[in-house]
Amino acid sequence: MTQRTAWQHRRVEIKSKLMTWVANRVFSFKENGVDGWLKRRMLKPAQKPNPSSGPSGVRQDR
Amino acid sequence: MSKETRYSVCTVCDIGCQLRTEAKDGKVTRVIAHDNPMLAKNICFKGVAVPQIHNHKERIKVPLKRVGERGEDKWEEISYEQAMDEIAEKLKVLVDEHGPETLAVSTSGWNTQTTHSTDRRFMNLLGSPNWISGVSLCAGNTAAVNRLTYGWYPMADYGNTNCIVLFGHNPRKHSWTPIFNAINAAKDRGAKVIVLDPRISDQAETADLHLRLKAGTDAAMCLGWLKVIFDEELYDKEFVRDWCVGFEELRQRVDEYPLERVEKITGVDKALIAEAARMYATADGASIPWTPITDQQISSTSAIRLHSILRAVTGNLDVVGGDTLGGFNPSYIPESELGLHEVLSPEQKAKQMGYDDHPVYTYRVAEMLKEPTEKVWGFPYADIVMGCHMANPTNVFRAMKTEQPYPIKAFIVLGNNALLSYPNQHQILEAMMNQELIVAHELFMTPTAMLADYILPGDVFTERNHVADSWSWTTRLTLSQKVVEPPEQASSTYQFWHDLAVRFGFGNEFPWQSIEEVLDHRLARSGRTFREFEEQGFMEMPIPEYRKYRKTGFATPSGKVELYSSILEELGFDPLPYYREGPATSPEYPYMVFTGVREDPFFQTGQRNVKELRDRCPVPSVFIHPEDATRDGLNDGDWISLETPHGKVSAQLSVQSSMKQGHLRVPHGWWYPEMRGQESLAGAFLSSDAVLCSDDDEFLDYEQGIPHFKGFPGKVVKTEKPEHLQAAS
Numbered sequence: 001m002t003q004r005t006a007w008q009h010r011r012v013e014i015k016s017k018l019m020t021w022v023a024n025r026v027f028s029f030k031e032n033g034v035d036g037w038l039k040r041r042m043l044k045p046a047q048k049p050n051p052s053s054g055p056s057g058v059r060q061d062r
Numbered sequence: 063m064s065k066e067t068r069y070s071v072c073t074v075c076d077i078g079c080q081l082r083t084e085a086k087d088g089k090v091t092r093v094i095a096h097d098n099p100m101l102a103k104n105i106c107f108k109g110v111a112v113p114q115i116h117n118h119k120e121r122i123k124v125p126l127k128r129v130g131e132r133g134e135d136k137w138e139e140i141s142y143e144q145a146m147d148e149i150a151e152k153l154k155v156l157v158d159e160h161g162p163e164t165l166a167v168s169t170s171g172w173n174t175q176t177t178h179s180t181d182r183r184f185m186n187l188l189g190s191p192n193w194i195s196g197v198s199l200c201a202g203n204t205a206a207v208n209r210l211t212y213g214w215y216p217m218a219d220y221g222n223t224n225c226i227v228l229f230g231h232n233p234r235k236h237s238w239t240p241i242f243n244a245i246n247a248a249k250d251r252g253a254k255v256i257v258l259d260p261r262i263s264d265q266a267e268t269a270d271l272h273l274r275l276k277a278g279t280d281a282a283m284c285l286g287w288l289k290v291i292f293d294e295e296l297y298d299k300e301f302v303r304d305w306c307v308g309f310e311e312l313r314q315r316v317d318e319y320p321l322e323r324v325e326k327i328t329g330v331d332k333a334l335i336a337e338a339a340r341m342y343a344t345a346d347g348a349s350i351p352w353t354p355i356t357d358q359q360i361s362s363t364s365a366i367r368l369h370s371i372l373r374a375v376t377g378n379l380d381v382v383g384g385d386t387l388g389g390f391n392p393s394y395i396p397e398s399e400l401g402l403h404e405v406l407s408p409e410q411k412a413k414q415m416g417y418d419d420h421p422v423y424t425y426r427v428a429e430m431l432k433e434p435t436e437k438v439w440g441f442p443y444a445d446i447v448m449g450c451h452m453a454n455p456t457n458v459f460r461a462m463k464t465e466q467p468y469p470i471k472a473f474i475v476l477g478n479n480a481l482l483s484y485p486n487q488h489q490i491l492e493a494m495m496n497q498e499l500i501v502a503h504e505l506f507m508t509p510t511a512m513l514a515d516y517i518l519p520g521d522v523f524t525e526r527n528h529v530a531d532s533w534s535w536t537t538r539l540t541l542s543q544k545v546v547e548p549p550e551q552a553s554s555t556y557q558f559w560h561d562l563a564v565r566f567g568f569g570n571e572f573p574w575q576s577i578e579e580v581l582d583h584r585l586a587r588s589g590r591t592f593r594e595f596e597e598q599g600f601m602e603m604p605i606p607e608y609r610k611y612r613k614t615g616f617a618t619p620s621g622k623v624e625l626y627s628s629i630l631e632e633l634g635f636d637p638l639p640y641y642r643e644g645p646a647t648s649p650e651y652p653y654m655v656f657t658g659v660r661e662d663p664f665f666q667t668g669q670r671n672v673k674e675l676r677d678r679c680p681v682p683s684v685f686i687h688p689e690d691a692t693r694d695g696l697n698d699g700d701w702i703s704l705e706t707p708h709g710k711v712s713a714q715l716s717v718q719s720s721m722k723q724g725h726l727r728v729p730h731g732w733w734y735p736e737m738r739g740q741e742s743l744a745g746a747f748l749s750s751d752a753v754l755c756s757d758d759d760e761f762l763d764y765e766q767g768i769p770h771f772k773g774f775p776g777k778v779v780k781t782e783k784p785e786h787l788q789a790a791s
Contacts, residue, residue, distance in 0.1 A: 004346060004381070012347075012382040013608045016222060020605050027098065028599035043099050 068543035069096075069600045071530045072109045073172040073523040075665035076201075077238055078532065078540070079104040080600060083112070083524050085545040090116050090524045098600070103243045106236040108665060111674045116522050120671060120735070121505055123549040126517040132495060133743060135512045142551050145516050146558075150565035152499045152515075156472045162189030163413045165472045166458050169195050169555075171448055173477030173668065174503055174520030176528045176542075177580070178448050180559040180572075181476065182401035187568045191406060191414035191425055192470060194455045195448055196483050196666065198423065199658070200354050202449020203766055204366050205535070206423035210627050211370040213434060213617025215446045216385035217536050218349035220244035223383045225254045225345030229280055229369070230355030230772075232263040236662040241351070254345065256338050258283060260656075260722035261685075271338050274722055275328040277656045278773030281361040282641040283335065284368030286324030288316045290339035291376065297343070298377030305611065306374060308626020308637070315638040327641065343376045347383020358658055360770035362763045363422060364639035367627070371639065374623045380609050387610060388536035389446070390439060393588035396534050400584070402571070403428070403443040403451060413468070415461055416454025420767025421633055423452045430629050431617065438617040447533045454767045455484045456757040462493035472499040476555050477520060479508040479667040481743070482731050485769040487752040488709065503558055506671060509733055509746035518558060521548040526577055527592060529585065541600045556580055635765050644773045645761060647724075651775035653690070655706060657728040657751035658771040667731035667750075681787070682749045683716040685727040686778065691717045694778065701783045704728065706776040709753035712784045726776060728754065734786075741786050748786065 004012075025035040026042060070083040072093070080101050084092040093112040095102040125145040130136030156164050165188065167181050178195070185193055195202060205215040218226065226245060233242035245265070249255060257269040258280070266272040275283055291297050292313055302309050321332035328335070342348050350373060356365045378384030390396045403425075411417070411425035421427055428451045432442040445451055462470045473480075473494065481490050494500060494513045502514040511517050525548035530540045548554075553561075556577050563572040574580045581592035590598075615621035619628045631637035647654060660666075663675035670676055684704055686696065696702065698717040703710050704726065713728070721727065731752075734745035747753055754776065755761075757769045 003344075004377075009381065009609070012222070016382050016608070017605050019221075020603055023100075024599075024602055026100065027601040027603075029597065030599075 066545050068545040069541050070523055070545070071528065071540050071542035072112065073176060074108045074112060074115065074668070076172050077240060078530055079106070079109055079240060080540055081105055081109055083545045085524070088546050089113075090546055104240045106239045106662070107678070108236065108663065108669065108675065111669070111672055112524065114672050114674050115669065116524055118506070118672065120507065121549075122507060122511075122517060122519040124519065124551050128515045132515075133513050135507070135738065137517070142518070142553065145518060146561050146565065149499070149501055149516055150562055153472055154566070156498055157188065160469050160471055163192060163410065163468060164470055165190040165474070166192040166194065166453070166462065166470045167474045167476070168455075168478050168480040169193075169476040170478045171195070171197065171533060172665075174505060174522065175477040175555045176523070176526070176530065177397065177400070177556060179397035179400035179445075180556050182403065182451075183571065184559045184563050184568065186402045186406040187563065187571055188566065189406065189410045191411050192453045192458055193451075194453050194458050196478065197447055197449045198452050198455055199484070199768055199771075200357050201352055202447045202452065203362070203423050203768060204352055204357050205446040205449040206427065207363050207366040207766070208370050209431060209444070209446070209450060209617070210422065210427070210624065210629050211367055211618070212374065212379065212623045213431065213438060214387040214389060215535060216373065216379065216387050218351035219347070219383050219386045220248055220349070223248055223253055223347050223349040225256065225342055225348035227256045227342055227348070227350045228258065228265055228269075229350070229353040230259045231351065231353035232259065232265050234264050234662060237660055254341055256341060260725050261727065262720035271334065271341060273328075273330045273334055273338055275330050276722075276773065277654050277725060278359050278644045278770060279328040279641070280356050280359060281365040281368055281639060282319065282324050282327040283330070284365060284372060285316055285319035285639065285641060286321055286328070286332075286335045287339035287342065287372060288312075288368070288375070289319055289321060289324070290336045291343045292316055294340070296340065297375040301377045301379075302375055305616070306623045306625050307620050308624060312371070312625040312638060315640070319641070342372070347381065348376065348378050349383070349385050354658070355772060358768065358771035359773075360644045360761065360763055361640065361642040362768055363765035364641065367639045371625055374625070379623070380611065382608060386606065386608070390444070390534050391531055391537040391539055391604060393585065393604070394529065394531055394539055395584040395587060396445075396531070397448070398443050398445040398534065399441055401443070401445060403445070414453050415457035416767055420454050420457070420762065420765065422765045423449055424454065425451050426633075427629060430619070430632065434615075434617040434619060434621065438614045444617070445534070447535050456486070456762065456767055456769070459484065459486070459490050459493040463489060463496055465496070471497055473497050474501045474503070475510055475514075476503040476558070477505070479510045479731070481510040481513065481746055482667045482733060482750045482752050485752055485755040485771070486708075486757040487747065487750055489757070490752075503553070503555060506735070507738060507744075508667065509743040512743055519549060519552040521552045521554050525552070526554055527581060527596075528577070529581055529592065529595060538601060538603045541596055543596060630765065633765075644770050645775055647775045651707065651777050652724070653726045653776050653778065654724055654773045655704070655726045655728060655754065655776035656772045657755055658730045659727055661729050664731065667733065670733060671735035682713040682729050682732040684713045684778070685716050685718045685721050687721040687723045687725070688717050688719055690723055691715065696778065696780055701781050702778045703781045704754070704776055704778055706754045706774060708756040711749045711751070711753055712781065712787070713749055715778070726778065737786060745786060748784065
């Protein structure tokens, strides 16, 4: 952390802001325009639940 | 009727996973994963069980009035209007006799409740400062303590971090699920994970470093890390020079904790302590996320402050990949404003329980932070995670029991099983038995509700609209849509407070006729109504600003990070962090007991009546190390009596090699809904961890007055399976 220069701070901050902007588009209900285009580009179709990805029946002791 | 599908924020627990809820013919039929792949993994089996919870046959659907002795569990059904009229009438008499501070309220931010500030609004208009919540032991108190140091309460930037430090925290697939998924995603990117936990927890098993410290020694460990970081000059000198006060004083305090001393206190090899400190301090973006463990210790204030200090001196505060300072969404009126804290007079604020002796999360500190808070936030009372203007629960229950320093004679509990939710359960029972009015707003007949005079049926998240703002922890707004109507006689907490306010002549201050009107009001700053918000999307986040302090300074009296706390100094406490030894073991009580542990199928004291969840964990299990069990002649599956100098409970023993020797782990919040009518208060005193822990002054954290749940002496004795459990099984 202590090695990050001012320029490096700036670079990662801009990247993070850009990603938040993109995320907001992806979280909208719009299907057209930039929002729809980004969703079609970025998101895989939702997977149907399967036993390995769904809630398990195994008791969780920890 | 057609099938409905809506977007929901689950409030079965406090995490707030985004899900979809399906309903048919006016009943919730299924809860399924979000259709956005980025959120689809955030679902656990508690969320999946929502139809069983919300449609449960034992759900309270009609207002009830006590007809037997308090706690006898005898009721008559009455109308909502009659209940509200009688509650208002009785409360007015008590307020006239004892003053408005005679009312105490205990609540949660989930279950039947999503907006706590309407509690505060009514109470502030009435004149009572005595609001308590489980967040005094979990996250809310952490928020208040964080504010002492830098005025904010940060959130780990999981999406960008390169190092995650988990102090006893153990997010799993079915507990803290989104955090579990975020940690896994960070690991996939190559982030390191450091776990500090007496047990070999799930997170510890796969961590890069695991430090098996003794329970309750977090503060000493942090002081050891700082010793390494300062001695090896791994701190951010520029940030410390420009933005911190009290560095030299802190350094002197840290020098009192050489690694040899820290090794002795924590039981962790000093070389490993140093390696972990270096890993954290040299990562390019490192996070110390909130943990429920550090919240609940005798040196909790110091330990939480030490987390804050580590973040600051290593330059991880409000930077990408570090711990970011979120706070209040400018588009949404925060609960801090909705609560009308400014209308409560200074005289009434000073009557808040805990104000004098344990003030850190009370109005006393809130008043001291008013000016810097206004400078940074634009309003004077910043209530983050509900935790920054609370009364102290122990003081409240003492006053309810003893009527000193003044009588508290009216107690309203909303979605909160208060009897089992705070330490010293026997005192809480005595306190409740000494009340003249108890009102429970609940879904089920909990032991706390059984002690009430009136029970009002509450609603649930599938029955109300909401825009969740993570209680101002982050700036994210998430949509939660109503998918079914609540039971006819059920009320939202807003409706309850609105209707009580009207009866007290405060109707003008509760002008909104529905939850949707409240949401319209809260969204007005963004020029939208709730209907317009819900048409746009299911979540929105303002573009983040980093290193915001460069514009505003920090919301502390100095405007800087206070390594040396001016507020603690003014209050007469040690302004520097320290380690304080917890209660010691003895030949009679040889084990270190840690309580308050969450089990996956349940949240707090809830869901023991939901078969689908109870089947996963039918009885409470106390964990013990194999060598300890062998020495004491105990076997896996034995029934034991766990005893402390303060109380005893029954549980089943689970022998686990993942446990640290000499430690016992006790799950939180057990009672037995199936024993209603057979066992007093449905077995509330048989297995509840709140029975075990003292809240005598010597066991309380000085500054907050919270108890030491993580490491107090106890013993186990083999016993037969208790009769009441044999009958129930």
